[in-house]
Amino acid sequence: MTTLMEPYISSTGYNVFFDDTLAGLETFIRSADYSRILILTDRNTSEHCLPVVQAAIPTVSDYDVIEVDPGEENKNIDFCMGIWRMMLDFGADRRSLLINLGGGVVTDMGGFAASTFKRGIDFVQVPTTLLAQVDASVGGKTGIDMGNVKNIIGTFAQPRAVFISTRFLQTLDRRQLVSGFAEVIKHGLIKDAAFYASVKGLDASDLTATHIQHSVVLKNAVVTQDPTEKGLRKILNFGHTIGHAIEGYSLANDSRPLLHGEAIAVGMICEGYLSYRLNGLEEASFNDLVATFRRHFPDYRYDATCYDALLDLMKNDKKNDGDRIGFALLNAIGACDYDVFAGKAEILESLEFYRTLVN
Numbered sequence: 001m002t003t004l005m006e007p008y009i010s011s012t013g014y015n016v017f018f019d020d021t022l023a024g025l026e027t028f029i030r031s032a033d034y035s036r037i038l039i040l041t042d043r044n045t046s047e048h049c050l051p052v053v054q055a056a057i058p059t060v061s062d063y064d065v066i067e068v069d070p071g072e073e074n075k076n077i078d079f080c081m082g083i084w085r086m087m088l089d090f091g092a093d094r095r096s097l098l099i100n101l102g103g104g105v106v107t108d109m110g111g112f113a114a115s116t117f118k119r120g121i122d123f124v125q126v127p128t129t130l131l132a133q134v135d136a137s138v139g140g141k142t143g144i145d146m147g148n149v150k151n152i153i154g155t156f157a158q159p160r161a162v163f164i165s166t167r168f169l170q171t172l173d174r175r176q177l178v179s180g181f182a183e184v185i186k187h188g189l190i191k192d193a194a195f196y197a198s199v200k201g202l203d204a205s206d207l208t209a210t211h212i213q214h215s216v217v218l219k220n221a222v223v224t225q226d227p228t229e230k231g232l233r234k235i236l237n238f239g240h241t242i243g244h245a246i247e248g249y250s251l252a253n254d255s256r257p258l259l260h261g262e263a264i265a266v267g268m269i270c271e272g273y274l275s276y277r278l279n280g281l282e283e284a285s286f287n288d289l290v291a292t293f294r295r296h297f298p299d300y301r302y303d304a305t306c307y308d309a310l311l312d313l314m315k316n317d318k319k320n321d322g323d324r325i326g327f328a329l330l331n332a333i334g335a336c337d338y339d340v341f342a343g344k345a346e347i348l349e350s351l352e353f354y355r356t357l358v359n
């Protein structure tokens with residue numbers, strides 16, 4: 001594990017800065033000659049995070065704020081059109097900068113809005129949730145949902161920079177913090193067994209800036225090798241074939257839908273099962289994975305009537321090859337394969353495994 005905090009990490013043409021003061025943001029803005037500065041927030045980050053940013057960029061006062069409603073249910077084309085409309089109203093041109101200040105919903109949708117507005121303007125990510133700091137803000141996947149199909153419209157577009165300040169996490173509620181922990185654990189499971197061992201027993205609130213940075217280091221090592229997900233990058237999708245289906249299903253059917261991290265925690269148990277049954281993951285390692293996710297995440301109860309809907313959602317997964325549903329599966333803790341395909345019977349078996357486990 002990274003023991004010393006590095007001030008920044010180099011990614012694909014940009015740097016990820018780790019600095020609680022966000023001093024680099026002002027330097028970045030000043031060093032480029034932007035015609036307009038726009039800050040995208042949601043209602044919560046307007047309240048809790050915008051004042052922090054304003055204090056960090058005292059010499060930058062000439063900017064406009066675009067605020068969207070918070071939550072996954074608003075990561076869609078309607079809100080995106082609202083963002084584009086406001087960008088036009090504020091007179092944004094190609095030399096404008098969009099600062100995405102928020103969790104993964106804001107960084108995904110803002111990145112998408114920026115990467116398509118006038119065929120692409122600069123954007124930077126200022127992630128304010130644990131999940132966005134360890135995962136969503138890095139790597140250049142942008143996008144929106146369509147109905148309950150996750151991230152189905154989007155681009156690969158790299159930000160000009162990412163600025164991570166752990167100060168933002170002080171106002172984040174616990175459920176959101178734990179949701180982000182799922183992606184931290186995922187990074188250990190797919191790439192770094194020692195890191196997994198060091199974080200699996202922690203409480204999410206015990207994660208330090210060093211854990212956050214190490215998580216970014218792990219993700220960054222993958223995305224810099226394969227920025228547009230031709231191969232290796234698919235390992236970052238461990239848990240997501242089933243997890244995204246469960247997240248989409250929950251969004252459409254539950255009064256209090258699962259958060260992304262909660263859904264992929266369920267997905268990682270199911271895909272852990274597939275890893276054990278199909279991909280050589282040892283039983284003891286599988287049991288350890290199950291215990292880890294059950295320690296940190298609430299059980300999600302469903303019955304078999306949702307299986308057709310879940311399979312239908314999985315047919316949209318971007319790792320699929322024709323009719324074959326694609327997975328990234330572990331072969332050991334810390335090692336993951338991609339382009340593994342499982343049939344309907346095996347997928348249903350994994351869903352049944354989880355259903356009976358939590359009932």
Ligand SMILES: NC(=O)c1ccc[n+]([C@@H]2O[C@H](COP(=O)([O-])OP(=O)(O)OC[C@H]3O[C@@H](n4cnc5c(N)ncnc54)[C@H](O)[C@@H]3O)[C@@H](O)[C@H]2O)c1
Pocket residue numbers: 042043044045048049070071072075102103104105106108128129130131132135136137138139140141142150151168169170171172173176179180183260261
């Ligand atoms: N692009 C990628 O590589 C990538 C990776 C992982 C996840 N994602 C996407 O990220 C999204 C989930 O992101 P998320 O978990 O950050 O959710 P989110 O953006 O919905 O934020 C969670 C909640 O916390 C609030 N919030 C944000 N920062 C806050 C702060 N500092 N203090 C108080 N409240 C705050 C938000 O308003 C929201 O209500 C999903 O859409 C997922 O698909 C993308």
Ligand SMILES: O=C(O)C(=O)C[C@@H](O)[C@H](O)[C@H](O)COP(=O)(O)O
Pocket residue numbers: 135139141150151152183229233236237240318
């Ligand atoms: O960066 C990646 O690549 C990932 O897969 C990270 C995931 O944690 C993230 O949820 C991502 O948005 C999923 O992408 P998708 O291509 O499955 O929509």
Ligand SMILES: [Zn+2]
Pocket residue numbers: 135183240260264
């Ligand atoms: Zn994810």
